[in-house]
Amino acid sequence: MRELADAELVRRVADRRTEALAELYDRHAPRLLAVARRILGNAADAEEVVQEALVQVWAQAGRYDPRRASVSTWLVLLARSRAIDLLRSRRVREQAVTVSAQETPGAHASPEGPRAVWNMERQARVREVLAELPPEQREVLELAFYGGLAQSEIAERTAIPLGTVKTRTLLAMRKLRAALRDELRELL
Amino acid sequence: MSEPDDIGLEGLEAVLAAPPERLLDALAAGDEGEAALRRQQLEALASLALALPVEPAPAALRQRLLVRLAGDETQQVAATRPAAPPSAQLDPELPAGGLPPPAPRALPGGRPPTTAPTPASRAARPIPPPATRIPPPRRPSRAPWALALAAGLAALALGGAAAYLWRELATTRERLAESERARAELAAEVAAVAARAEADVEARTELRAMREQLTLVTSPGTEMAPLRPPSARPVAPGAKGLLWVAEDHQHWYLRADGLTPPAPGRVYQLWFLVGDRPVSAGTFVMEGDEAVLASPTMPAGTTAAMVTMEAQGAIGERPSGPVVLHGNQFVKL
Numbered sequence: 360m361r362e363l364a365d366a367e368l369v370r371r372v373a374d375r376r377t378e379a380l381a382e383l384y385d386r387h388a389p390r391l392l393a394v395a396r397r398i399l400g401n402a403a404d405a406e407e408v409v410q411e412a413l414v415q416v417w418a419q420a421g422r423y424d425p426r427r428a429s430v431s432t433w434l435v436l437l438a439r440s441r442a443i444d445l446l447r448s449r450r451v452r453e454q455a456v457t458v459s460a461q462e463t464p465g466a467h468a469s470p471e472g473p474r475a476v477w478n479m480e481r482q483a484r485v486r487e488v489l490a491e492l493p494p495e496q497r498e499v500l501e502l503a504f505y506g507g508l509a510q511s512e513i514a515e516r517t518a519i520p521l522g523t524v525k526t527r528t529l530l531a532m533r534k535l536r537a538a539l540r541d542e543l544r545e546l547l
Numbered sequence: 548m549s550e551p552d553d554i555g556l557e558g559l560e561a562v563l564a565a566p567p568e569r570l571l572d573a574l575a576a577g578d579e580g581e582a583a584l585r586r587q588q589l590e591a592l593a594s595l596a597l598a599l600p601v602e603p604a605p606a607a608l609r610q611r612l613l614v615r616l617a618g619d620e621t622q623q624v625a626a627t628r629p630a631a632p633p634s635a636q637l638d639p640e641l642p643a644g645g646l647p648p649p650a651p652r653a654l655p656g657g658r659p660p661t662t663a664p665t666p667a668s669r670a671a672r673p674i675p676p677p678a679t680r681i682p683p684p685r686r687p688s689r690a691p692w693a694l695a696l697a698a699g700l701a702a703l704a705l706g707g708a709a710a711y712l713w714r715e716l717a718t719t720r721e722r723l724a725e726s727e728r729a730r731a732e733l734a735a736e737v738a739a740v741a742a743r744a745e746a747d748v749e750a751r752t753e754l755r756a757m758r759e760q761l762t763l764v765t766s767p768g769t770e771m772a773p774l775r776p777p778s779a780r781p782v783a784p785g786a787k788g789l790l791w792v793a794e795d796h797q798h799w800y801l802r803a804d805g806l807t808p809p810a811p812g813r814v815y816q817l818w819f820l821v822g823d824r825p826v827s828a829g830t831f832v833m834e835g836d837e838a839v840l841a842s843p844t845m846p847a848g849t850t851a852a853m854v855t856m857e858a859q860g861a862i863g864e865r866p867s868g869p870v871v872l873h874g875n876q877f878v879k880l
Contacts, residue, residue, distance in 0.1 A: 380613075380616065388604035390596055392601075393596065406605065410608060422571050426730060427575055433574070435596045436589065444567065489595070510556075535591040535595075
């Protein structure tokens with residue numbers, strides 16, 4: 360059977376086809392669980408977050424616009440947002456943010472085929488770029504993305520000026536975008 | 548003065564701070580240029596997730612999700628459909644663990660039921676599997692074979708029509724997906740040029756033209772025609788094109804991909820067909836392996852378009868070279 364693009368799956372979800380949502384789960388749940396667990400620190404909370412995120416996808420699929428973000432990015436942002444909400448509600452921000460991500464490659468759970476190959480290459484590029492980022496630039500990116508902190512909150516937490524936080528964020532973002540230019544072009 | 552990156556950072560932070568229910572609204576905020584730049588940043592930032600080791604996706608979680616969706620759908624169906632008559636309710640004699648496989652209502656050994664019969668038991672009918680809405684009881688048919696034949700013929704006709712419609716739907720969806728990808732590419736290019744526009748007059752001119760093209764391809768009422776190589780001896784078998792035509796049927800924008808640079812002394816030329824009469828729409832150049840051409844004028848009555856390869860400097864009133872791309876299916880998006 361022809362492998363459907365993620366955007367086509369979302370369109371089918373909007374048509375109330377549960378098999379399409381099941382396929383999205385199969386493709387993206389491993390990554391979404393990883394993001395949620397990175398933020399929350401435990402598997403049970405991560406599963407709760409991912410379930411809620413996909414229920415929201417079911418409810419809002421008709422409003423998804425592929426011009427604004429790829430499906431994978433939308434799902435990652437959704438899982439991240441729900442995880443951060445849960446994190447704040449449990450008031451354990453300090454503990455979760457300081458959990459460092461393991462850099463060891465994990466089992467790749469994407470479906471077989473060209474998509475899996477492309478994902479693995481992109482994965483390798485991201486790890487390479489992050490490893491090359493200065494620690495202070497990586498820190499601000501991770502505090503913003505995994506910690507849910509605004510720039511001003513990062514400045515307060517790290518006791519460095521807001522301008523410096525912005526500069527480090529911009530530099531890190533530019534390097535990430537430059538290094539992923541080919542992959543971004545494929546996505547966009 | 549804010550740099551483009553600063554502006555992008557503010558927009559990025561707005562998306563990251565949005566509550567999950569409002570995420571789609573946050574992604575949609577801003578004009579096309581801002582959204583395209585923000586998208587690049589979000590795609591790059593979301594790639595951070597790739598550095599994490601993936602977690603195994605439990606089958607139990609998948610099942611819980613699908614069961615929950617099925618429960619939501621059942622509630623929605625129950626809320627929108629009229630309540631079934633009492634005789635269609637589940638038989639209280641059925642075991643609490645679920646419905647048995649479909650079978651006639653008669654009890655094993657011909658024993659009579661131990662409880663008072665329900666109205667549904669007056670006529671023997673198969674018990675449906677779980678999660679299927681039980682239809683109301685039907686009156687006994689005087690000619691079951693005639694009804695079965697009519698149902699079979701109707702199913703055959705419906706099946707054929709459904710297969711045809713399904714193919715048409717799949718084709719339209721593929722074209723729509725292709726158009727969306729091209730739109731997204733153009734939006735990304737708009738964002739890239741916008742970042743240089745402040746100090747670059749030429750870039751501003753290019754940006755203006757690209758924004759006009761973006762407006763055209765995203766306006767309601769715009770039609771789109773895919774252009775494909777001819778099936779017989781294609782000059783560029785990997786080439787494809789998309790022709791967008793505004794609702795006024797005057798403004799149009801062509802984007803062709805996969806075209807190799809023409810041989811020395813030759814150029815690509817676009818033609819509009821008005822009936823059988825070709826009208827030249829100009830020649831175009833390659834930018835990498837892409838070509839873009841746009842104009843605010845289109846001949847009235849245009850029904851098709853084609854790209855040919857012509858000898859440079861010898862452009863005539865009619866095409867003389869081979870057809871590279873052609874298309875005549877205009878679809879309103």
